[in-house]
Amino acid sequence: MAGLELLPDVPLFPLRTVLFPGGQLALRIFEPRYLDMVRECTRQDSGFGVCLILQGREAGAPAVPAAVGTIARITDFHTGDDGLLAIVVEGGARFRAVRTRARSDGLLRGSVILWPPDPPQQIPVEFALLQSIAERLVETMAPHFRHAPRSMYDDAAWVGCRLAELLPLDVEEQQRMLELTDPLQRLAELRDVLPRFQKS
Incomplete structure (x- = not known):
């Protein structure tokens, strides 16, 4: 795996959700360890890793995360009506964690190998239906993608990621897609898997 980039010390945020490259995720931050993480990332203009929780919970003791996750970069933040910090992140590169450790405050950090992005690939005609479904899902569920260039709907990786995050898949299925x-x-x-979601 020569040529892959190793990031030796990345904060990790285990969640019961999967973040895809190019995807958006809104989070409410209240635990001190994650408030510190957001401050660190904002100060250093760096990202943190979002990983699916395999065991444990989002709050409390450190959870066991999936090894493959996505680097998240903070694109917006504000204080919500409840007084909690609300942030919006965008998914960047996927990664595989090769080593993780928990700090004394419970924040997980890891050494991660960044995966290269999927190369642009024209969608073959047999998947044309998926392009149409992606357009409909974006229109109804993901307004932040409504202004995506039309060319994105011809790219296999982009359409696959949008479908994987917008279709009602189990998080384990989403993790496999990631x-x-x-x-x-x-x-x-x-x-x-589409037939599962078609109305009878």
Whole structure:
């Protein structure tokens, strides 16, 4: 795996959700360890890793995270009506954590290897239905993508990520979609699960 970038010390935020490259996630921050993490990332203009929780909970004792996650960069933050810090993050590169450790305050940190982005790949005609479904889902569920260039709907990786985050998949299924490295395989598996969501 020569040429892959190693980040030796990245804060990790285990969640019961999966963040995809290019995706958006709104979070409310209240635990001191994560408030400190947000301050650190803002000060250093750096990101943190979002990983699916395999065991444990989002609050309290450190949870066991999935090894593959996504670097999140803070794009907006404000104080909510409840007085809590609210942030919006955008998904960047995927990574695999090769080592994790918990600090005394419970914040997980890891050494992570960044994955290269999926190369741009034209969607084959047999997946044209998925392009249409992605457009409908974005229109109704993801207004922040409404101004995406039309060319994005021709890119297998982008459409696959949008479908994986917007279709009502289990988080374990979403994690599998995140870990796939072939955009066309991701589209094929998403096509195969579509019948579950069709109204009878």
